Amino acid sequence: MEFETVIGLEIHAQMKTNSKIFCSCTTAFGNPPNTNTCPICLGMPGVLPVLNKEVVESAIALGLATNCQITQWNQFARKNYFYPDLPKGYQISQFDLPICEHGHVNITSGGNERRIGITRIHMEEDAGKLVHDDREPKSYVDLNRAGTPLLEIVSEPDIRSPEEAAAYLRKLHAVVTYLDICDGNMQEGSFRCDANISLRPVGQKELGTRTELKNMNSFRNVQKALEFEIRRQRDLLLDGEAVIQQTLLWDPDRQVTSAMRGKEEAHDYRYFPDPDLVPVVIDDAWIARVRQNLPELPDAKLARFINELGLGEEEASILTSERPLADYFEAALAHYPNGKKLGNWILTELMRELKGAEGMDIATFPVQPVELARLMGMIDKGTISGKIAKTVFEEMIRSGKDADTIVKEKNLVQNSDAGEILQLVQDILVNNPEQVADFKGGKTKLMGFFVGQLMKVSKGKANPQMANELFSQELNK
Amino acid sequence: MDVTALTIHAAKDALARGEMTSVELTQEVLDRIDTVEPAVNAFITRTSEGALAQAAQADAMRSRGAGGPLCGIPLGIKDVICTKGVRTTAGSKILENFIPPYDATVMDKLHSQGAVCVGKLSMDEFAMGSGNENCAFGTPHNPWNLDYICGGSSGGSAASVAAGECLASLGSDTGGSIRQPASHCGVVGIKPTYGRVSRFGLLAFASSLDQIGPLTRDVTDAALMLNGLGGHDPRDSTSARAAHEDYTEGLIAGMKGLTIGIPAEYFAAGLSPEVEKVIRHGIAVLQDAGAEVKEVSLPHTEYGVAAYYIIAPAEASSNLARYDGVRYTHRDMNADSLIDLYRCSRSQGFGDEVKRRILLGTYALSSGYYDAYYKKASQVRTLIIEDYKNVFKECDVLVSPVTPTPAWKIGEKSSDPLSVYLSDALTIPANLAGVPGMSVPCGFSESGLPIGMQLQAPHFAEKILLQAGLNLEQGLGIQGKQPALS
Numbered sequence: 001m002e003f004e005t006v007i008g009l010e011i012h013a014q015m016k017t018n019s020k021i022f023c024s025c026t027t028a029f030g031n032p033p034n035t036n037t038c039p040i041c042l043g044m045p046g047v048l049p050v051l052n053k054e055v056v057e058s059a060i061a062l063g064l065a066t067n068c069q070i071t072q073w074n075q076f077a078r079k080n081y082f083y084p085d086l087p088k089g090y091q092i093s094q095f096d097l098p099i100c101e102h103g104h105v106n107i108t109s110g111g112n113e114r115r116i117g118i119t120r121i122h123m124e125e126d127a128g129k130l131v132h133d134d135r136e137p138k139s140y141v142d143l144n145r146a147g148t149p150l151l152e153i154v155s156e157p158d159i160r161s162p163e164e165a166a167a168y169l170r171k172l173h174a175v176v177t178y179l180d181i182c183d184g185n186m187q188e189g190s191f192r193c194d195a196n197i198s199l200r201p202v203g204q205k206e207l208g209t210r211t212e213l214k215n216m217n218s219f220r221n222v223q224k225a226l227e228f229e230i231r232r233q234r235d236l237l238l239d240g241e242a243v244i245q246q247t248l249l250w251d252p253d254r255q256v257t258s259a260m261r262g263k264e265e266a267h268d269y270r271y272f273p274d275p276d277l278v279p280v281v282i283d284d285a286w287i288a289r290v291r292q293n294l295p296e297l298p299d300a301k302l303a304r305f306i307n308e309l310g311l312g313e314e315e316a317s318i319l320t321s322e323r324p325l326a327d328y329f330e331a332a333l334a335h336y337p338n339g340k341k342l343g344n345w346i347l348t349e350l351m352r353e354l355k356g357a358e359g360m361d362i363a364t365f366p367v368q369p370v371e372l373a374r375l376m377g378m379i380d381k382g383t384i385s386g387k388i389a390k391t392v393f394e395e396m397i398r399s400g401k402d403a404d405t406i407v408k409e410k411n412l413v414q415n416s417d418a419g420e421i422l423q424l425v426q427d428i429l430v431n432n433p434e435q436v437a438d439f440k441g442g443k444t445k446l447m448g449f450f451v452g453q454l455m456k457v458s459k460g461k462a463n464p465q466m467a468n469e470l471f472s473q474e475l476n477k
Numbered sequence: 478m479d480v481t482a483l484t485i486h487a488a489k490d491a492l493a494r495g496e497m498t499s500v501e502l503t504q505e506v507l508d509r510i511d512t513v514e515p516a517v518n519a520f521i522t523r524t525s526e527g528a529l530a531q532a533a534q535a536d537a538m539r540s541r542g543a544g545g546p547l548c549g550i551p552l553g554i555k556d557v558i559c560t561k562g563v564r565t566t567a568g569s570k571i572l573e574n575f576i577p578p579y580d581a582t583v584m585d586k587l588h589s590q591g592a593v594c595v596g597k598l599s600m601d602e603f604a605m606g607s608g609n610e611n612c613a614f615g616t617p618h619n620p621w622n623l624d625y626i627c628g629g630s631s632g633g634s635a636a637s638v639a640a641g642e643c644l645a646s647l648g649s650d651t652g653g654s655i656r657q658p659a660s661h662c663g664v665v666g667i668k669p670t671y672g673r674v675s676r677f678g679l680l681a682f683a684s685s686l687d688q689i690g691p692l693t694r695d696v697t698d699a700a701l702m703l704n705g706l707g708g709h710d711p712r713d714s715t716s717a718r719a720a721h722e723d724y725t726e727g728l729i730a731g732m733k734g735l736t737i738g739i740p741a742e743y744f745a746a747g748l749s750p751e752v753e754k755v756i757r758h759g760i761a762v763l764q765d766a767g768a769e770v771k772e773v774s775l776p777h778t779e780y781g782v783a784a785y786y787i788i789a790p791a792e793a794s795s796n797l798a799r800y801d802g803v804r805y806t807h808r809d810m811n812a813d814s815l816i817d818l819y820r821c822s823r824s825q826g827f828g829d830e831v832k833r834r835i836l837l838g839t840y841a842l843s844s845g846y847y848d849a850y851y852k853k854a855s856q857v858r859t860l861i862i863e864d865y866k867n868v869f870k871e872c873d874v875l876v877s878p879v880t881p882t883p884a885w886k887i888g889e890k891s892s893d894p895l896s897v898y899l900s901d902a903l904t905i906p907a908n909l910a911g912v913p914g915m916s917v918p919c920g921f922s923e924s925g926l927p928i929g930m931q932l933q934a935p936h937f938a939e940k941i942l943l944q945a946g947l948n949l950e951q952g953l954g955i956q957g958k959q960p961a962l963s
Binding site (some may be wrong): 039042043044045046047048049050051078080082084088089090141268269270271272275276277278 | 558559565567572575577578579581676677678679680681683684685711712713714715791792794795797798799800801803804805815819839842843844847851
């Protein structure tokens, strides 16, 4: 039997605001436990929440960027449940009146463009963290994260494969980082997602029983966990067994999902409007103001890179996949006019260096965009060859020096002196009579051999274009 | 100096003239507390040392020309308002050892004026009750007759003012908790418009209904206190931005041009004849002062109690979830699982009435019941708000009893919570609508228990309440009458 996969994703994006959603504590990550707290985010008696306006602006921006309708009359609701990381015994969230609804994004997966619906985006506060002692039966509560603003983005069950899920997640990741409302760090949990997944026989309209997957803290894990879960559900269904509706945790080490224990299942959250907060009314003028300040979004940038810079679709989509990379590219482009060449260099040379170096990312990349632009310019002017440029680039990363200095210090300036090169060319031809004969006999591939010899004796500095021309000239005499 | 009948405005003048110091005044009050407290039991925590230190500071403030109108005035604070460094229990065992590291906004305001805090006052646990019989630290007694309740939930706030243990106090009112004990103890009590006084630092019972207000010995003092408490607070999103006026200004004798409405529903079956007699007399006094009197109707009044006992417990069930045994509350150290920690700590820490309301509220919010209970109650609330909007087209202020009967005997109703709930029928609507309400002493029952008149006005029209209250006070001539406590 053939099955169709149905996936919906719930993304939690932590906002990059300076302070928490309902108090003035910092949202900084990594401080000692319970130091970023005050009576409000500790849920002490008698304290009251006051909404951080920046969170509303972030939510409006995300709504506009994902084609949502912005709700005019917003209300916060209390989601009631007991857990030690939830100091008030309820989470302030939104329920029946979320700030954004009825949106969508377009994704490309396996060469197909698909539209994935966004049911809703709502504002809420994050909970704290429990730290369990390995040696003793003790648990500690760290409330630094309690009250950090989150946007929850709920997709329609429009996703049909793990690849599409990853593409959708990447798209949302790109959007929130372009908007600069979330740092997108999946390891630290500032961008995380849960998935609802079910299978149904192809052609069936009703959805199958779904499971919820949690704890997938990378794009790769999301895809792997979904692949695993599809296999698991398919096996069950083929054996005539039922899928049980439950929450499963992805174990990235063992590469399996397992039922979640501890937290009670099937909560009745007893949502009701939070009487401590007044409704937030968003008028058209406010929406217009946010719209005006929106940066160029991934889709628009992609189109521009293809149409105006002449980049290929694949190159352009990689370059626009993350804002820091696109920003780097564009910063270099301001000092070097050839987008195609520049893009190519970044996608091959720069990306290779990034992949090879542990803990380095584009934001902390040691070569500034303007330095890369200068290096590219040196190739175009013939100051150095493309081959030498790669060595220089590596040296720039290692030493932090600029291209000019390295080229001067190491005497790497390209030799474009026709007389000198001709002398070398003639020497090589004299010293390799067999190859010359073979070449003349039709083995034109030997041109590579001659140029290689020349590079060897010139230590790579001979202008390769000139070398080619001079060899042709001499051999055809 | 006799502090038992001293008003704030009289004390303020005496202090200004240098006839006494704040330290002397405070010492007198502390002595009075020593004398009568064994009989009255109005305090949960006394802060005598702190009070004397604050009084000395107040004297210093006054001598350099600083300090507000409440500078050096000894006040009592309901134990539901957070006081930095001073235990705040809300009358509950679960908060027996809770010492807030912050002051409520109203405390900030009082401190900046130089007011003196003599202690934290008894109350029904988490402000849930009408007789102050649901307090983990004992029941205060009515100074007019020690066998009787002083009302609730701000029972200690009313009893302490009546007994001379402070010049005025702060209470909180969610369904009548300032007005009803004020009525039973023969003092003035105001529940301001919802949003007039910041709720920051007030332990929440029902957030959409709670409001802090003063209990005082006369109407002028109520105006002075309200001046000191009100105003917008950026820390409370529900606090109003409406201009905070000087409530003492322009309070005049005479009710000319004002129409008082007599709501038929407040004089319905169940109203005790002696209460009605006292209130009718009060109405006549206001009429003599020049008021026009009109019969009016608030047709949805009878649904108020039902709506209130859905909305208030629903909010409370959520507000009280933070008392979970994890941080600052009582914790059962023998619990061996998380669920047990919650169950045992809360079972041991909360009293019966609080548990009853948490259960009611949890049920009302449960999925499948929400529409039938919480949503329906909210709709009723809207109808009650409409009632007030309509009635205030016809009159300026509503006049009625505060409660259908005078105070009852301690213990008399402890097995019948429903009859206690119903006794709040006349005060609950003002909370549901958010309008201001006031209780002003109006007379006495045959057995000598005080009976208050309730005044209600449109949102932010506290001034009309104060003016009507002042005229009643002056017309009756009973102000200054003291309970015969030795």
